[in-house]
Amino acid sequence: MLPERQAKVEQLIRIMDHEGPGGAYEQEYCICRSKDSTRFMIGCDNCEEWYHGDCIGVTQKDAELIKHFYCASCREQDASLEIKYKHKKSSSKEKHSFHKHSSDREFRSREDSNSKKKSSRRCGECTACHRTEDCARCDYCKDMKKFGGPNKIRQKCRLRQCLNFGLNMTSKRSEKPECTLTTETESIRTEYYSGAHDDDDDDDYMDMDDDPEYGSENIEKSPKGKRGRKKSLSDSGSAKKKYKKRGRKHSPDKKTKKAKENASELKRKRFEVEDIREIENDEPQQCFGPGCIEPARPNSKYCSDACGLKLAKSRIYELLPPKIQQWQSSPCVTEENNKKMLEKIRREQLECRQKLAELDLKHQELDGTIERAKHVSIAPEQDEKDNEDDLELSLYCVTCGAELNQKGALRHMEKCFSKFEAQTSFGSIYKTRIEGNSMFCDYYNTQQKVYCKRLKVLCPEHTKEPKVGPEEVCGCPLVIHVFKETGEVCRAPKKKCNKHYCWEKLRRAEIDLERVRQWLKLDDLFEQERNIRVSMANRVGVLGLMLHQTVDHDPMNPIRPPTME
DNA sequence: TATAACGATTTT
DNA sequence: AAAATCGTTATA
Numbered sequence: 339m340l341p342e343r344q345a346k347v348e349q350l351i352r353i354m355d356h357e358g359p360g361g362a363y364e365q366e367y368c369i370c371r372s373k374d375s376t377r378f379m380i381g382c383d384n385c386e387e388w389y390h391g392d393c394i395g396v397t398q399k400d401a402e403l404i405k406h407f408y409c410a411s412c413r414e415q416d417a418s419l420e421i422k423y424k425h426k427k428s429s430s431k432e433k434h435s436f437h438k439h440s441s442d443r444e445f446r447s448r449e450d451s452n453s454k455k456k457s458s459r460r461c462g463e464c465t466a467c468h469r470t471e472d473c474a475r476c477d478y479c480k481d482m483k484k485f486g487g488p489n490k491i492r493q494k495c496r497l498r499q500c501l502n503f504g505l506n507m508t509s510k511r512s513e514k515p516e517c518t519l520t521t522e523t524e525s526i527r528t529e530y531y532s533g534a535h536d537d538d539d540d541d542d543y544m545d546m547d548d549d550p551e552y553g554s555e556n557i558e559k560s561p562k563g564k565r566g567r568k569k570s571l572s573d574s575g576s577a578k579k580k581y582k583k584r585g586r587k588h589s590p591d592k593k594t595k596k597a598k599e600n601a602s603e604l605k606r607k608r609f610e611v612e613d614i615r616e617i618e619n620d621e622p623q624q625c626f627g628p629g630c631i632e633p634a635r636p637n638s639k640y641c642s643d644a645c646g647l648k649l650a651k652s653r654i655y656e657l658l659p660p661k662i663q664q665w666q667s668s669p670c671v672t673e674e675n676n677k678k679m680l681e682k683i684r685r686e687q688l689e690c691r692q693k694l695a696e697l698d699l700k701h702q703e704l705d706g707t708i709e710r711a712k713h714v715s716i717a718p719e720q721d722e723k724d725n726e727d728d729l730e731l732s733l734y735c736v737t738c739g740a741e742l743n744q745k746g747a748l749r750h751m752e753k754c755f756s757k758f759e760a761q762t763s764f765g766s767i768y769k770t771r772i773e774g775n776s777m778f779c780d781y782y783n784t785q786q787k788v789y790c791k792r793l794k795v796l797c798p799e800h801t802k803e804p805k806v807g808p809e810e811v812c813g814c815p816l817v818i819h820v821f822k823e824t825g826e827v828c829r830a831p832k833k834k835c836n837k838h839y840c841w842e843k844l845r846r847a848e849i850d851l852e853r854v855r856q857w858l859k860l861d862d863l864f865e866q867e868r869n870i871r872v873s874m875a876n877r878v879g880v881l882g883l884m885l886h887q888t889v890d891h892d893p894m895n896p897i898r899p900p901t902m903e
Numbered sequence: 904t905a906t907a908a909c910g911a912t913t914t915t
Numbered sequence: 916a917a918a919a920t921c922g923t924t925a926t927a
Contacts, residue, residue: 460922483918490908856923 368393382409384419409778464501473497492730628652654884661883671876676870682868690860697853704849708842710827711813717829748839756798763799764791772857777850795846803840814838 367388378391383406391397394410401407406418426767445686459601460467472479476496481487639645733742739753765788781791781800790800812828812835828838876882878879 489918491906492909492920595926 380407382407384408384411384412384416387411451560458502461502466501469495497685529605538840567602612678654880656674658880658883665878665883670877673874679870680867683863683870687860687867690856690863692855693856697849697856701846704842704845706825707815708813711811714813714827714829716809716811716831745836756803759796760798763788765789766791777853792846793845793850795850800870808833812838812841816843 358695367375367379368390370390370393372390374390377390378397378401379388380391380394380396381388387409389396389409391401396407402421407421413419413421427574441708472482472495474480474485478491478493479485480497481489481491483489513594562791605842619857623634623639624630625632626639627641627647627648630641630645630648632641632645639648640649692903731745733747734740735742735747735751737751737758740750740754743749763783763786765783766788767788768770769782769789770791777795778792778794779792779797779800781790781797783790790797792799794801799888806829811834812830812832814828814835814837816824816828818824829833830838
């Protein structure tokens with residue numbers, strides 16, 4: 339030991355003898371008894387007193403190598419006390435007795451030698467602390483190598499994270515100093531320090547003190563004036579930990595803030611953990627089955643399927659009768675709507691039927707007209723003359739686009755259309771099934787196995803135009819003003835009549851198209867009727883009764899079934 | 904601001 | 916020496 343150092347130690351001892359470590363006044367430290375806490379300091383692991391590094395000849399560097407530091411006074415009183423160094427570097431480094439150690443953690447480890455935990459984050463009492471096995475399900479567990487994880491997160495199982503860490507453990511502070519960590523407010527920390535005798539189970543805490551700014555501030559503010567373990571003005575110095583070096587820039591304020599954030603985060607995490615716990619909680623619950631006292635199966639409310647069905651049944655017995663009563667007493671709006679709809683549909687169906695009948699009648703009329711026309715004799719007049727009037731009109735075939743003269747236009751277009759139309763097919767795999775004689779072609783194509791769906795009268799593909807004899811008369815009823823029949827018929831030879839070419843066919847097609855429309859409408863109405871009947875049937879069933887209800891929210895204006903227009 | 908990442912320390 | 920996990924920084 340260097341002479342000067344020894345002198346200082348002696349000085350220290352003298353002072354100690356007089357005042358003793360416990361007798362220190364507020365905020366007085368070290369052998370010099372000054373209140374200065376802005377320089378690097380090291381704390382005795384026995385008496386808890388703090389010493390200025392320069393007063394006792396310990397540099398920050400030295401301190402970094404010390405695991406356990408005991409002041410001269412303590413060592414004198416207890417010969418077994420020996421400054422301990424960290425294994426690696428300490429061996430090579432100087433051995434002088436006063437070195438301070440760096441890591442508070444280490445302090446703690448020694449101090450808590452009785453308590454095995456590494457962490458100040460354990461209260462040791464909560465269920466999480468008592469837990470010995472990892473849940474293997476939380477994100478932290480999944481990260482662990484033993485659960486096949488990448489070991490990147492490296493955190494303790496969530497279910498094992500202390501429940502009291504970060505929450506108000508203040509009451510327990512004295513007994514469980516570690517917990518104080520959680521509340522990071524300065525006052526608490528200070529308090530904690532003041533209770534220094536509690537020995538240091540709280541090591542981790544100290545780490546914080548390592549932060550120079552932090553530590554000094556705490557101490558200065560501390561009402562009781564005890565001290566933090568070490569402090570130093572210079573950032574780099576006191577901290578042996580890299581963290582500190584890295585984190586240097588924080589101002590004390592910042593730190594406090596951060597501490598609070600940490601606490602809130604911890605709180606939040608705790609809730610998450612509680613969720614997991616809840617899930618995990620497999621205490622059996624009693625079966626919900628009526629009268630059943632068995633425990634429910636896991637993840638079920640019931641001990642068996644039978645119990646579940648039993649409960650459902652009893653519920654039906656309980657709920658159904660009033661439902662039925664309600665159903666009978668108050669009409670369901672939708673039900674009324676459906677009834678109206680059905681009526682409307684039936685009316686429309688009737689209309690369709692009537693129209694179809696009318697159309698059939700028209701067919702018969704047409705047949706009669708044609709029949710009558712056959713008995714008319716050909717008029718010998720020459721119609722060639724009037725052709726010339728309209729010669730100027732040029733027409734184009736709508737099908738092939740060829741230019742036509744008025745005379746043969748109708749004939750050409752009809753034939754041209756038939757030619758093209760015959761080249762395509764309109765098929766369905768179903769034969770038409772409607773009452774009466776079908777107006778559809780329904781020619782069966784054996785190769786494609788489809789029925790032709792053209793109107794019979796308009797199907798050039800499967801129906802040939804009837805041959806017209808030279809003596810046949812046209813017979814088309816003549817009209818004036820387009821629609822008014824005169825009672826006369828065209829008496830031109832059918833073969834030559836260009837005005838009324840295929841008039842029977844077109845008239846028949848017209849009627850048939852209307853029939854098709856009526857049938858389609860009828861089909862649609864049948865579909866609607868079926869749907870309504872199905873929904874009505876469902877509504878009256880047990881299930882419907884249980885599920886369906888009309889609620890009258892406004893008793894002053896009761897719901898009225900809408901009237902059909 | 905929350906989360907992921909990771910060197911470091913502590914425990915086994 | 917390996918596993919556990921802390922405390923801090925980096926990153927999203």
